[in-house]
Amino acid sequence: MRESIRKARRLVVKVGSALVTNNGAGLDLEAIASWARQIARLREEGREIVLVSSGAIAAGMQRLGWHSRPHETDALQAAAAVGQMGLAQAYEGAFAEHGLVTAQILLTHADLADRLRYLNARSTLATLLELGVVPIINENDTVVTDEIKFGDNDTLGALVANLIEAEALIILTDQKGLYTADPRKDPAATLISEGRAEDTQYEAMAGGAGTGISRGGMITKIRAAQRAARSGAHTLIASGRETDPLLRLAAGESLGTLLYASSTPLAARKQWMADHLQLAGSFTLDAGAAKALGQGASLLPIGVTSVDGEFERGAVIACRNTAGIEIARGLSNYSSSEARRIARHASSDIESLLGYMEEPELIHRDNLILR
Incomplete structure (x- = not known):
C-alpha cells in the first residue's frame, strides 16, 4: 500500500x-x-x-x-x-x-x-x-x-x-x-x-x-x-x-x-452527505421503508411515520428506524412542513395534499447514502 x-x-x-x-x-x-x-x-x-x-x-x-x-x-x-x-x-x-x-x-x-x-x-x-x-x-x-x-x-x-x-x-x-x-x-x-x-x-x-x-x-x-x-x-x-x-x-x-x-x-454528492457533522432534521421510518432503503430503494412518504426538525428543501436529513438508529441520510425533496403533510400518504396523493408535486419521493435513492 x-x-x-x-x-x-x-x-x-x-x-x-x-x-x-x-x-x-x-x-x-x-x-x-x-x-x-x-x-x-x-x-x-x-x-x-x-x-x-x-x-x-x-x-x-x-x-x-x-x-x-x-x-x-x-x-x-x-x-x-x-x-x-x-x-x-x-x-x-x-x-x-x-x-x-x-x-x-x-x-x-x-x-x-x-x-x-x-x-x-x-x-x-x-x-x-x-x-x-x-x-x-x-x-x-x-x-x-x-x-x-x-x-x-x-x-x-x-x-x-x-x-x-x-x-x-x-x-x-x-x-x-x-x-x-x-x-x-x-x-x-x-x-x-x-x-x-x-x-x-x-x-x-x-x-x-x-x-x-x-x-x-x-x-x-x-x-x-x-x-x-x-x-x-x-x-x-x-x-x-x-x-x-x-x-x-x-x-x-x-x-x-x-x-x-x-x-x-x-460519489462526490454522497461524500458531501456522509461528511455532514450536523443534520437539519430526521425522518422516522416504518419497518417496511427501512428494509426497502437497505435494498437500494428511494424513500417514499408513505413509509415515514414522523418528521423532526425544521428544514428547507435540499437539506440533509437523517433516516432513522423505529429504534431511533440512523440507517441512512439524504437530500430531502420537501421542506419539513411539506414532509409532515405528506407523511404516511402515497406518492399519488402529494399533488392533492400540497397543490403541486416536486418529486414522487421524499429522498431519491441517488441522493441517499446508507450508514
Missing part, C-alpha cells in the same frame, strides 16, 4: 498545533520553513498539495502572553484573530523563498454543510491548484461557535481530502504514529505500521491529546482516517519531528502509520 502513496498526485497535509508552535512556545519558523521546502520539492515532482494548519489559537496565546488555553469562546476567538495574522505571514514568507504563492482559506462546518457553499469551496480549491498556488486552510476559529465548529483540524483535513478528492491525507503530529496502546502509559506498546482505516479496533487503541496545546489526539486522527477513506483517500499518521517526513512519506518509505482505504469511493 505504500506504493500507492508514492504514486499519489494530490495530497492533503495537516500539521498540528504542537508542531506549528513548538508546544506553545510560539510559531516555530524553522519547522514552517522545512515544510515549505518539502512541499516545494513535491510540487516540482508534479504533485498538488493542500496544507491544513492548526496553530492560530496557540500562536495568539503566545502573542498575548497567555500560558494556558482559555475555555471561554470569546477569548479563544480573540486568540485566533491575533494568531492568524502571524501564522499567515509566516507561511507566506516561507513559501515565497521557493517562488510559491499561498492562499489563506478559513472554513467552518457551515461552509461545507451548505451544498452551494460546498461546491464553491470545491471550485475555489480546484482553481487555486490549477494556478499553482498552495492553499493553506484552517478552521475559522475567529467566528466559530459550538454549533458550527469542526472540533479539530484532523476532521477538517479529512473533509478537505474528500472535498478535493485527494489520494492521501498526511497527518503530521508529535507522536510517531498509532500504537497498540498509549505509549505514554504502556511501555510495551508497539507502533502499527499499516492497517485498514475502517478497522474499528484502532479506536480502542487511541489515546487522548498529547499536549495542552493540541485539541484532538490520536482518536480524532483515527476517525479522520475513517472519514477520508470514504472517498478512497489513504491516511498517513507520522511524526512531524522526523527529518523530511513529507518527502519520505511521499516516496513510499515505511514511516509512521498508514491507514489505507479499502472501500469503494463514494
Whole structure:
C-alpha cells in the first residue's frame, strides 16, 4: 500500500498545533520553513498539495502572553484573530523563498454543510491548484461557535481530502504514529505500521491529546482516517519531528502509520452527505421503508411515520428506524412542513395534499447514502 502513496498526485497535509508552535512556545519558523521546502520539492515532482494548519489559537496565546488555553469562546476567538495574522505571514514568507504563492482559506462546518457553499469551496480549491498556488486552510476559529465548529483540524483535513478528492491525507503530529496502546502509559506498546482505516479496533487503541496545546489526539486522527477513506483517500499518521517526513512519506518509505482505504469511493454528492457533522432534521421510518432503503430503494412518504426538525428543501436529513438508529441520510425533496403533510400518504396523493408535486419521493435513492 505504500506504493500507492508514492504514486499519489494530490495530497492533503495537516500539521498540528504542537508542531506549528513548538508546544506553545510560539510559531516555530524553522519547522514552517522545512515544510515549505518539502512541499516545494513535491510540487516540482508534479504533485498538488493542500496544507491544513492548526496553530492560530496557540500562536495568539503566545502573542498575548497567555500560558494556558482559555475555555471561554470569546477569548479563544480573540486568540485566533491575533494568531492568524502571524501564522499567515509566516507561511507566506516561507513559501515565497521557493517562488510559491499561498492562499489563506478559513472554513467552518457551515461552509461545507451548505451544498452551494460546498461546491464553491470545491471550485475555489480546484482553481487555486490549477494556478499553482498552495492553499493553506484552517478552521475559522475567529467566528466559530459550538454549533458550527469542526472540533479539530484532523476532521477538517479529512473533509478537505474528500472535498478535493485527494489520494492521501498526511497527518503530521508529535507522536510517531498509532500504537497498540498509549505509549505514554504502556511501555510495551508497539507502533502499527499499516492497517485498514475502517478497522474499528484502532479506536480502542487511541489515546487522548498529547499536549495542552493540541485539541484532538490520536482518536480524532483515527476517525479522520475513517472519514477520508470514504472517498478512497489513504491516511498517513507520522511524526512531524522526523527529518523530511513529507518527502519520505511521499516516496513510499515505511514511516509512521498508514491507514489505507479499502472501500469503494463514494460519489462526490454522497461524500458531501456522509461528511455532514450536523443534520437539519430526521425522518422516522416504518419497518417496511427501512428494509426497502437497505435494498437500494428511494424513500417514499408513505413509509415515514414522523418528521423532526425544521428544514428547507435540499437539506440533509437523517433516516432513522423505529429504534431511533440512523440507517441512512439524504437530500430531502420537501421542506419539513411539506414532509409532515405528506407523511404516511402515497406518492399519488402529494399533488392533492400540497397543490403541486416536486418529486414522487421524499429522498431519491441517488441522493441517499446508507450508514
